Amino acid sequence: MSDNAKDIMKKALDLLNNNQLEEARPLLEEYIKLCPEESEGWRLAAQVDLNSFHDVDKAYDELIEALRL
Numbered sequence: 636m637s638d639n640a641k642d643i644m645k646k647a648l649d650l651l652n653n654n655q656l657e658e659a660r661p662l663l664e665e666y667i668k669l670c671p672e673e674s675e676g677w678r679l680a681a682q683v684d685l686n687s688f689h690d691v692d693k694a695y696d697e698l699i700e701a702l703r704l
Contacts, residue, residue, distance in 0.1 A: 677701035
């Protein structure tokens with residue numbers, strides 16, 4: 636994992652810990668593009684999609700991908 640990806644995940648986690656889910660979502664997308672093999676990005680994206688956007692189908696697909704990895 637690159638330093639850039641680590642920085643992106645750290646920023647996303649800081650936002651998530653401050654309950655800024657919608658602000659964290661674009662960072663999670665960027666992280667997933669950089670590290671598609673890392674399940675944590677997929678899992679966190681699913682949480683945000685379910686809790687903030689109520690997108691059950693997208694969250695389900697992301698959780699399946701996290702479990703697959």
